[in-house]
Amino acid sequence: MNQGGRTALITGASSGVGEATAVLLAARGYRVICAARRMDRLERLAERLAPACFPMYLDVGDLASVDSLMERLPADLRAIDVLLNNAGQDEGGMVRFDEGQVDDWTRTVLVNFAGLVRVTHAVIPAMVKRGRGDIVNLGSITSRQASPKLAVYAATKHAVHGFSESLRAEYAAIGLRVIEVVPGVVRSEFALHRWRGDQEAAAAFYDAFPAPLLPEDVAGCIAWALELPPRVNIDQIVVTPTFQ
Ligand code: 8X3
Numbered sequence: 001m002n003q004g005g006r007t008a009l010i011t012g013a014s015s016g017v018g019e020a021t022a023v024l025l026a027a028r029g030y031r032v033i034c035a036a037r038r039m040d041r042l043e044r045l046a047e048r049l050a051p052a053c054f055p056m057y058l059d060v061g062d063l064a065s066v067d068s069l070m071e072r073l074p075a076d077l078r079a080i081d082v083l084l085n086n087a088g089q090d091e092g093g094m095v096r097f098d099e100g101q102v103d104d105w106t107r108t109v110l111v112n113f114a115g116l117v118r119v120t121h122a123v124i125p126a127m128v129k130r131g132r133g134d135i136v137n138l139g140s141i142t143s144r145q146a147s148p149k150l151a152v153y154a155a156t157k158h159a160v161h162g163f164s165e166s167l168r169a170e171y172a173a174i175g176l177r178v179i180e181v182v183p184g185v186v187r188s189e190f191a192l193h194r195w196r197g198d199q200e201a202a203a204a205f206y207d208a209f210p211a212p213l214l215p216e217d218v219a220g221c222i223a224w225a226l227e228l229p230p231r232v233n234i235d236q237i238v239v240t241p242t243f244q
Pocket of ligand 1: 090139140141142183184185186190
């Protein structure tokens with residue numbers, strides 16, 4: 001379905017699920033604001049999706065970067081129809097809690113939750129004013145099952161779940177939709193960042209799964225939920241690899 005004229009803001013859009021969703025939504029007629037730290041990646045994506053993509057620097061873990069978000073957008077892109085809170089990380093993670101660095105844990109909380117809250121708070125007033133808008137939050141299967149060595153990461157995703165549930169209830173009366181997407185393992189650059197650029201460690205992590213999801217699998221779920229009639233809110237999409 002062509003969603004012509006709708007505007008989507010995607011955080012963490014320089015790779016993985018964020019990038020795949022930008023590509024898919026642009027193909028369906030959206031204007032996509034692609035936000036991330038890596039501007040070189042975003043410039044290339046913008047060229048590929050031209051003229052549908054507006055690349056924008058955003059570090060969701062940097063409060064100043066988030067707080068200036070709306071004023072840095074051109075006026076005609078400030079009426080955001082869809083916010084995809086996709087940016088997330090686990091840098092320095094996948095180690096036992098006491099063996100990890102507390103600065104890494106703190107940054108994970110900042111990016112995965114505090115930043116997500118701030119981005120949402122910046123974007124939502126215009127949605128409330130217009131009486132419509134879709135917020136899609138990227139959760140994780142780690143909010144549904146206990147996973148060793150993921151205590152802080154999992155905690156942030158529990159927080160994303162609670163935030164999503166409450167937001168949905170708060171805004172139901174005025175017609176905003178809140179969709180939580182909960183993927184299992186997705187082959188992306190996520191693990192590369194977790195292991196600070198160690199390609200071997202990242203490859204070994206994904207290779208241990210028979211067939212991890214691909215970013216476009218998750219993007220397809222997001223696009224499907226968004227294209228349903230406005231009266232339909234898909235509360236949560238749990239998507240896991242078939243082969244475990
Ligand atoms: C991602 C969790 O285990 O794939 O949500 O790194 S994991």
